[in-house]
Amino acid sequence: MSTLTVKGTVKGLPWTVLRLHRTALIAWGAGVLAAAAALVWMYAIGDDARFGVGGCSMPPEAGLPSCDEVHAQTTDDIYRSGIGLVTTAVTYLMFPVAAWAGGALIGRELENGTARLAWTQSVTPVRWLAAKLAVPAALLTTGTTVAVLLNVWARQDDNPNLVGDWYDADVFISTGPAAVAYVLAALALGALAGLVTRKALPAAGVAFAATLVLYIVLTQYRPSLWPADTVTGPTALNLPRDVAALEHGAVTTTGERIGNNFACVGSDSAVDVRDCMERSGLTDFWATYHPRSHFWPLHLVETGIVLALAALATATAFWLLRRRTA
Structure with a gap:
């Protein structure tokens, strides 16, 4: 180990870090290459996958394929599984990074x-x-950015039946800069945990737990990071598929909004709805939601928060190291 350290003083600390952690480097490179290969394949079969989830008729009609032909297609299942696997891997990459940074990079x-x-x-x-x-x-940063860009590219038209809704937790993180921010925050939290505990296993556990808390808290409060839109009237009962519905309810004759009020929703006709509303003392329906256009505002705000926490953890790590080695 001392020989390796001496070499590091000659060739530079970056080379030393790469040598000491070459196993992790090889695993990381292999993971990025595997994700890239999978996403390129998903892009190649994307058209067949969308064909498999499209409409059909029996017998075939103009513009619609035969249902027998569609049912024979399995490409959509392969595409859905492949995209889902890579999406999950990119989203939760922060956790092994945090454990490795705390346990192997610093603590050990x-x-x-x-x-x-x-x-x-x-x-x-x-x-x-x-x-x-x-x-x-x-x-x-480089590897995660490549994975995110390829993930967005492979999703093409973002058909939610194949790739999930944009606001799903895994999809949301893995298709924007927040993925990179979370990985950097995990690295910083892992380093700080290693300096605090000075032991490999406790540092890995503390880093993992801290990153998990960060992820859970921001996932819980993500809808509040940007003002939601509100709509009233019949539209509130039939929101588009591509919006993230947050809350809905009814408006009383006094103007009070009652959340999660489903009175009159199951009425058969417009006349039945109006009669039910009069009997129930309701005047309208309302809903709050995030449209797809809020993807980038939500993403950028969350990315900024995570990067700020990463910077804070990094600064704290340097402060603690100076204090202990002064």
Whole structure:
């Protein structure tokens, strides 16, 4: 280990980081290549997959294929499964990154004394931590960005029957910059956990738990990160498929909005609806929702929050390291 450290002082800390963690680097590269290959394949079979979920008739009619031909198609299932697998992998990448950063990147080297050995060979603690974070941050940013761009490309027209709705948690994160932000936050939280615990296994557990809390909290409050739209009237009962419905209800004669009020919704006709509303003291229906156009505002706000937390965790890690090595 000391020989490796000496080489690092000659060739540079980035090279040392790559050598020490070459197994993780190989696994990361293989994962990115596998995801890229899968998404290229999904793009190639996308047209056949959309054909498989389209309308059909028996016997065939103009513009509609034979139902027997459609039912014989299995490409849509392959496409749906492939896109779903990559989407899940990109979304939850933050968790193994956090555990690795806490346990292997920082915690293990503090626990076995490798870090202090490096500090005695013309490498300051601050420079050591900077290299430890900069190298994986660059690789994680590049790889995750490639995976996100390929994921968006492979989804083509974003048919929700094949790739899920844009507001689904996995889909939302894996199709925008928030995926990169979460990975960087996981790296920073892992480094901070490693410096706090100074032991590999506890650091991995703490980093994983901290990242999980971050993910759960922001997923819970995501709809509140941008003002939602409100609609009243019959449209509130028949929102488009591509909107994220948040809340709906009825308006009373006093103007009060009652959430989740389904009175009169099951009436058979417009006349029945009006009669029911008069008997129930209701004047209208309302709903709040996020249209598809809110994807980028929501994404950018969440990305900003996560990056701010990543910067805070990084700054805290450097502060803690300076305090302990002063």
